[in-house]
Amino acid sequence: MKLDRLDQIGILYIDTERNNAINDEFIRDAHRLMDETEADPAIRALVVTSSHRSIFCPGVDLPSLMGRSGTEMRNFYQALTGIVRRKVAYPKPEVYALNGHTVAGGCMMALAGDCRLMASGRATFGLMEIDVGLAAPIGVVEMLQHFFGGRVAERVLFSGERFSPEGALALGLVDEVLEPERLMDRALEKARLLAGKPSGGYRRLKSYVRKSLAERMRSLDDAHLDQLVEQWFSQETQHLVTAAVQRMKRPAAA
Amino acid sequence: MKLDRLDQIGILYIDTERNNAINDEFIRDAHRLMDETEADPAIRALVVTSSHRSIFCPGVDLPSLMGRSGTEMRNFYQALTGIVRRKVAYPKPEVYALNGHTVAGGCMMALAGDCRLMASGRATFGLMEIDVGLAAPIGVVEMLQHFFGGRVAERVLFSGERFSPEGALALGLVDEVLEPERLMDRALEKARLLAGKPSGGYRRLKSYVRKSLAERMRSLDDAHLDQLVEQWFSQETQHLVTAAVQRMKRPAAA
Amino acid sequence: MKLDRLDQIGILYIDTERNNAINDEFIRDAHRLMDETEADPAIRALVVTSSHRSIFCPGVDLPSLMGRSGTEMRNFYQALTGIVRRKVAYPKPEVYALNGHTVAGGCMMALAGDCRLMASGRATFGLMEIDVGLAAPIGVVEMLQHFFGGRVAERVLFSGERFSPEGALALGLVDEVLEPERLMDRALEKARLLAGKPSGGYRRLKSYVRKSLAERMRSLDDAHLDQLVEQWFSQETQHLVTAAVQRMKRPAAA
Numbered sequence: 001m002k003l004d005r006l007d008q009i010g011i012l013y014i015d016t017e018r019n020n021a022i023n024d025e026f027i028r029d030a031h032r033l034m035d036e037t038e039a040d041p042a043i044r045a046l047v048v049t050s051s052h053r054s055i056f057c058p059g060v061d062l063p064s065l066m067g068r069s070g071t072e073m074r075n076f077y078q079a080l081t082g083i084v085r086r087k088v089a090y091p092k093p094e095v096y097a098l099n100g101h102t103v104a105g106g107c108m109m110a111l112a113g114d115c116r117l118m119a120s121g122r123a124t125f126g127l128m129e130i131d132v133g134l135a136a137p138i139g140v141v142e143m144l145q146h147f148f149g150g151r152v153a154e155r156v157l158f159s160g161e162r163f164s165p166e167g168a169l170a171l172g173l174v175d176e177v178l179e180p181e182r183l184m185d186r187a188l189e190k191a192r193l194l195a196g197k198p199s200g201g202y203r204r205l206k207s208y209v210r211k212s213l214a215e216r217m218r219s220l221d222d223a224h225l226d227q228l229v230e231q232w233f234s235q236e237t238q239h240l241v242t243a244a245v246q247r248m249k250r251p252a253a254a
Numbered sequence: 255m256k257l258d259r260l261d262q263i264g265i266l267y268i269d270t271e272r273n274n275a276i277n278d279e280f281i282r283d284a285h286r287l288m289d290e291t292e293a294d295p296a297i298r299a300l301v302v303t304s305s306h307r308s309i310f311c312p313g314v315d316l317p318s319l320m321g322r323s324g325t326e327m328r329n330f331y332q333a334l335t336g337i338v339r340r341k342v343a344y345p346k347p348e349v350y351a352l353n354g355h356t357v358a359g360g361c362m363m364a365l366a367g368d369c370r371l372m373a374s375g376r377a378t379f380g381l382m383e384i385d386v387g388l389a390a391p392i393g394v395v396e397m398l399q400h401f402f403g404g405r406v407a408e409r410v411l412f413s414g415e416r417f418s419p420e421g422a423l424a425l426g427l428v429d430e431v432l433e434p435e436r437l438m439d440r441a442l443e444k445a446r447l448l449a450g451k452p453s454g455g456y457r458r459l460k461s462y463v464r465k466s467l468a469e470r471m472r473s474l475d476d477a478h479l480d481q482l483v484e485q486w487f488s489q490e491t492q493h494l495v496t497a498a499v500q501r502m503k504r505p506a507a508a
Numbered sequence: 509m510k511l512d513r514l515d516q517i518g519i520l521y522i523d524t525e526r527n528n529a530i531n532d533e534f535i536r537d538a539h540r541l542m543d544e545t546e547a548d549p550a551i552r553a554l555v556v557t558s559s560h561r562s563i564f565c566p567g568v569d570l571p572s573l574m575g576r577s578g579t580e581m582r583n584f585y586q587a588l589t590g591i592v593r594r595k596v597a598y599p600k601p602e603v604y605a606l607n608g609h610t611v612a613g614g615c616m617m618a619l620a621g622d623c624r625l626m627a628s629g630r631a632t633f634g635l636m637e638i639d640v641g642l643a644a645p646i647g648v649v650e651m652l653q654h655f656f657g658g659r660v661a662e663r664v665l666f667s668g669e670r671f672s673p674e675g676a677l678a679l680g681l682v683d684e685v686l687e688p689e690r691l692m693d694r695a696l697e698k699a700r701l702l703a704g705k706p707s708g709g710y711r712r713l714k715s716y717v718r719k720s721l722a723e724r725m726r727s728l729d730d731a732h733l734d735q736l737v738e739q740w741f742s743q744e745t746q747h748l749v750t751a752a753v754q755r756m757k758r759p760a761a762a
Binding site for chain 2: 601622623654655656657680683701702705706707708709710712713714716717721
């Protein structure tokens, strides 16, 4: 990951060797950059985007998790739900410029932002954990229900649908869909608008809408951590995850 | 009521002598069929529809309730709110194929499903309890607020409006509106999609979105049961209910 | 403020020397008229509108607050959040006919109504407290989240956007947008519809959707009252509020 600065805006490019899939290193880097940008008074808002041609973030790096022990999976899930909760409670404005596929864990993070803009085209947006037998972490379910209501949460979660940018817009999951070449300009415009708000007021306002949500998420996530690990090691899920990893190793068809 | 099977899908036809109005027998049959379908591993999803030409479910069978004692009404309300809560917590996917009027108690049950498809045409969808002086059970109010937010809940409840299929779609109360001849095919398609999800994962996911809702509903319903009974026997409501029952006895105008 | 009566409808015209800005007198008058209309059985529903040509309510009367002590500001904030909570819990139907700008505190009150109709044209609708460094009272944040979900609440609050009538309609913040000359007729029609509901049932139903909301608002407002006052006296906010008051004193450009 790389941090650029443009006036008072920090631009965070997700850019990893694993096509932006979330693994230990991804989470470590994300925390490091959030520490840096949160502490730096010269940065008043963030834009988060990706350097990849067609992927914003494809979710968890499944191959990196194969063969892990129960304790290791427990640690990974704590880290994964922790980064989402940190984004929920991040005190500065965070604008997502979704320039490619935004799915599973990548979608969870983007949903925690203050605002989501997405490029029109073939990229998809969705939470498809269910298709490998994984219920989304309960804290993420709570976040979806809080932001969009229980019904939209269910439409997103039950079907595991990959929404088009327009489909995501229709449900309110993203705020605007733009031509790809307009995406970054509009994201910077939004970030400047929010960066221009009185920072003490914004920080307080954001804590009003997010603090109790982040606390509910932590308490639910903690209470269900054993279930997440148990689910990972269930026969159903191990079978589906192994098959998914096998598919990734095959060269993609044209 | 009748249960058909098509591969892994159970198709439940509501079909009663009382034009599908909800009475003791309706509730008993509904529980029996939910027991059966829940226990049977060969059924992975349900489609719920009606055999009636123009009515899915018209709500409570008012004539069957006339002259009941306080204890009897208390029992009936417990059974009525209980069937809605059971549907909220039902662990398998339930797709509603609404082929006719879906009102009052019928609407409450359909809203508890995982997905609602409605036939275009003259059928209506709504909660009009208010027009006979009855507030909807508080658990149903909670369910509406949870799924659609407080504002949509109020639009539905305050006016007692009978929404057209398109009006219900615009508020998100139903998910799709289809030509009547396409309704069942699409419902089966949806049910197959959900039946195809890993069942352990789906069960867990559904409990994440529904378990605490069902618990809140039970606790609210229990605390307000006396109010429901008191309201039923209020002068205002008895007057309106009696008039409604009189109107039902008259032959319908052309 | 002035109360007219038309059959069973009370029509409340906001009409003050300070262009309908909310100050101590406004709040006192509002309580007095709510006392009167709540107690009078001949009034079954309210329409709230304004006598001003282009302003429904512009929010708090900032000049009236300059130079107040901490205790005085504490009292004012208690009164301001109190009038919003009272409207949330007001037992009779309240229809807002928004015939002009409806912003900040004016918007908070309108959002507490049972239904909002807005005249098309140049009037705006929004909560722009953030632009003078003020987070909206946390009870109002809770109300927005309850009615519209967390995401719409954030869109309204973070940006401080002044929505057009059509923009407010698209987010569900208002229920209908009408030609100005049609506004009052339609508001009366809506009020008559709601006035025609059985009053015991309506009162109970409204308490089901509003009572626990009003209680959560009170408990949050009480817990955050010191923060509101502290925020008012912060350097950031005093600077912005003083500048805003200066701008008001200048003659408006053409």
